[in-house]
Amino acid sequence: MTELIKYTAAQTAAAVAAGEVSAVEVAQAHLDRIEAVDKKVNAFLHVDTEGALKAARAVDDRRARGEELGPLAGVPLALKDVFTTEGVPTTCGSKILEGWIPPYDATLTARLKDAGVVILGKTNMDEFAMGSSTENSAYGPTGNPWDLARIPGGSGGGSAAALAAYEAPLAIGTDTGGSIRQPGAVTGTVGVKPTYGSVSRFGLVAFSSSLDQGGPCARTVLDAALLHEAIAGHDPLDSTSIDAPVPAVVEAARMRDIRGMRIGVVKEFAGEGYQAGVMQRFNESVELLRELGAEVVEVSCPSFTLALPAYYLIAPSEASSNLARFDAMRYGLRVGDDGSRSAEEVTALTREAGFGPEVKRRIMLGTYALSSGYYDAYYGSAQKVRTLISRDFDAAFAGVDVLVSPTTPTTAFPIGERADDPMAMYLADLCTIPSNLAGNAAMSLPCGLAPEDNLPVGLQIIAPAMADDRLYRVGGAVEAALNEKWGHPLLEEAPAL
């Protein structure tokens, strides 16, 4: 059993295809692991034991009939609770959706099922994906498997923790300002935000529609690539979906050769607020890139210093509009409907009872930024900053193939430390936000433990839009070199649960 849960997704799929193990055995091993450790970790909001075993049996049946299985058939996955799943609860970490059972699958969910992926359940998250610690979940925080008293990042802390706790070899996250990459960084796992528009948002409960992007989470770069290929591609049900071929990410992950690549170090992602051990591991990674044959140069992106303020105007503005749909009329919670109150009063009472503090803060902040008299100064200026950031990226990518930076300024902080200090919490996304504003592609992968606290540090790689394959080419090479240096994957150093 211990063996099966430590398999990579690629190994699992190969073993299932070869008949060395059944998909049901694989699913059961992970369900047993969840049963054994998830009371401590709290990565899952809902475990779909029956659905998982049924999906696994279907894969075994297909194999028995001699059908060709896809590259992820029989591989278990933890799905962030922000994608709709037909017949399976979807809460987005919010009380306002407690008990809601969607009548349809998100396109991403349907693609996973078509690929024979076994969905184990739905993972914990900051309410409506607003947060960097998973403490904003209405269903309690998730613990970081490296130290259960620390945050696993957010908003996709449940998905990242499930990987690090060996509860699943694959997971899905969504990244609006860093919600895939930052949890990946602080849990020692791999997380990718694909190019905006390359993974369908149909059935992804909207937070900030011009920024939200679903993407793969895994323990290895190759596994992330396999999942990336399974979920990406044009979807007529999402009008912002890009109608172009998916970059060859699996092939890139297998290359392990970055000789001749030009890599830029973003000057602005350093200095005050960056933990010494994070910078140490990052600088070692830059040196490694040189040793592997890449040409490394320093680049400046001066507008990035305005990315955080622009993001905290744009994302709440879009959220204030998107979350207006939670009106207590068509689905979800309804409070105070005693026959004496108007629909508007019932809506306000329901939203007061159903939303947590961070969601309320952001709805009001967005409403403020969009209100007449403030619109030009706030939302209008933030949109200009967005243009300037895209121009900085364009200028940088004219000279280099990818950019690198630390994924987060610090390692995982203790649960509770920033819970009531929104500005301190927002700083966790300092390095990840520019890619969301520009819509390009970015990855975080583990690059060591910070010496002062023995907690994982993430290396961020950023590529131009629709050049996602470059992330995997660089990430695959770095991962292989580091594993060779360490003698094992970083996650092996995590304490037993």
Next chain:
Amino acid sequence: MPGITREEVAHLARLSRLELQAEELDHFAEQLDVIIGAVARVSEVAGQDVPPTSHPLPLTNVMRADEVRPSLTPEQALSGAPASEEQRFRVPQILGED
């Protein structure tokens, strides 16, 4: 940029359809004031002649063929409704008495 007052937060809460408690108003007023003070830095670029970006993709209207396709049944569409009646969402009173 001016700070934000408790009265303004109460107004925002009404616009946002949030029936905030008194203590929440105090707490949010304090926090929103800090956040707005920090994000106001974007106005540095207000005077610059830069076009705004609302979306990362240069998309215009995306159309699909106007064809009848399978969709949710009324039962499925109403399955999450807090209240329903005769294949419709049942909602509290929307218009006033007079």
